[in-house]
Amino acid sequence: MYSGITVGCFTTIGNKHVSRGTPCEDASCAVTRNGVSVVCIADGAGGKQYTDARFGSKCAVDTIASVLCDHFDALYAENREAAVRGYLMAKLRVEFSKIMDERDLDVIDRLSCTLLFAAVKDRRLMIGHIGDGLIARISSSGVSPFTMPQNDKEGKTFFVTAAHADNYMRLLKTTVDDCHAIALMTDGVQDSVYNEEAGLVKPVVVKLAETFSEGREAGEAALKDTVEKFIVGGSNVSDDASIGIMYFEGTSAPDAGALESSADKFGTSDESFKDLSVQIKPELVKAQEIITNKKAEEPAEAAETPSEPVKEEKPELTEVKEPEEIKQGKTKVSKLSVAVFCIGLLLAVVGIVLFILSKAG
Numbered sequence: 361m362y363s364g365i366t367v368g369c370f371t372t373i374g375n376k377h378v379s380r381g382t383p384c385e386d387a388s389c390a391v392t393r394n395g396v397s398v399v400c401i402a403d404g405a406g407g408k409q410y411t412d413a414r415f416g417s418k419c420a421v422d423t424i425a426s427v428l429c430d431h432f433d434a435l436y437a438e439n440r441e442a443a444v445r446g447y448l449m450a451k452l453r454v455e456f457s458k459i460m461d462e463r464d465l466d467v468i469d470r471l472s473c474t475l476l477f478a479a480v481k482d483r484r485l486m487i488g489h490i491g492d493g494l495i496a497r498i499s500s501s502g503v504s505p506f507t508m509p510q511n512d513k514e515g516k517t518f519f520v521t522a523a524h525a526d527n528y529m530r531l532l533k534t535t536v537d538d539c540h541a542i543a544l545m546t547d548g549v550q551d552s553v554y555n556e557e558a559g560l561v562k563p564v565v566v567k568l569a570e571t572f573s574e575g576r577e578a579g580e581a582a583l584k585d586t587v588e589k590f591i592v593g594g595s596n597v598s599d600d601a602s603i604g605i606m607y608f609e610g611t612s613a614p615d616a617g618a619l620e621s622s623a624d625k626f627g628t629s630d631e632s633f634k635d636l637s638v639q640i641k642p643e644l645v646k647a648q649e650i651i652t653n654k655k656a657e658e659p660a661e662a663a664e665t666p667s668e669p670v671k672e673e674k675p676e677l678t679e680v681k682e683p684e685e686i687k688q689g690k691t692k693v694s695k696l697s698v699a700v701f702c703i704g705l706l707l708a709v710v711g712i713v714l715f716i717l718s719k720a721g
Contacts, residue, residue, distance in 0.1 A: 398478070402476070452475075474517060490510065494543075500611070
């Protein structure tokens with residue numbers, strides 16, 4: 361278990377931007393608050409349409425760092441990864457909308473940027489990454505990618521301003537066991553220290569992380585010196601560069617001198633994920649037909665099992681009509697009864713009259 365965490369970062373303008381007279385579009389942030397240590401970096405999109413990308417990248421790192429420091433427990437405990445990704449992107453859109461209002465921007469794309477972050481509380485670690493750049497894990501046994509650059513075959517990447525940016529964010533929740541340091545970098549640094557064809561992170565990253573063993577000030581000074589001299593200063597067309605380090609004190613560092621500095625290219629084929637999606641489509645259609653038919657063939661008892669209580673329906677009261685024969689029979693009986701009653705009444709009257717006459721005579 362580590363004894364403490366030191367975080368730091370450094371951002372500088374690339375020579376390509378200096379020669380064009382354009383501002384630095386990268387941003388970085390490293391902070392410890394509420395028992396949470398966070399490192400965030402972002403690379404503002406290049407291009408004439410991304411007029412305010414530098415404001416987007418600065419807003420992105422500040423917003424996400426604040427959210428992670430204030431709400432780490434809730435975000436880490438949520439099992440629905442999509443919900444966490446959606447929340448983080450929603451927070452960015454809220455803050456970006458404020459910048460759009462302040463700067464009178466017509467579209468959010470003008471603030472486009474990538475985003476990489478690492479946040480730790482006790483032993484819990486949360487990693488997030490959208491776009492290009494690299495997050496590397498340094499352990500006692502070596503250094504390897506946590507998350508790799510996200511580019512298509514044409515070199516295009518994804519930004520936090522995309523309509524469905526949360527679908528492209530890679531989110532990892534794990535622990536820091538056997539973790540000595542974490543290094544985050546935009547493509548301005550990544551291109552110099554990472555061989556994507558071989559998946560190899562060069563030993564210099566370990567050496568840069570190790571400078572933080574002497575504290576944040578010494579570590580950030582070493583980042584500045586190395587990046588400005590050997591990365592940005594090594595090319596007239598170098599890009600803006602940002603790098604952030606999260607160093608776990610009291611943990612074992614790998615032997616940088618014993619690490620591989622080169623490796624063979626990965627063997628690959630021309631097959632793409634799009635090919636796989638096309639291939640499975642007819643199989644999926646057939647499978648869905650089988651599933652649908654099976655559902656239709658389920659026993660009635662199973663089909664009638666309600667998911668919610670069913671209200672008992674009261675039977676409707678309807679008029680019951682009698683057959684015509686019964687009606688006619690009832691009519692005949694009724695007329696006979698009246699006739700008998702009348703005859704009886706007449707006989708009674710005659711009897712009374714005769715009785716009165718006999719008394720009188």
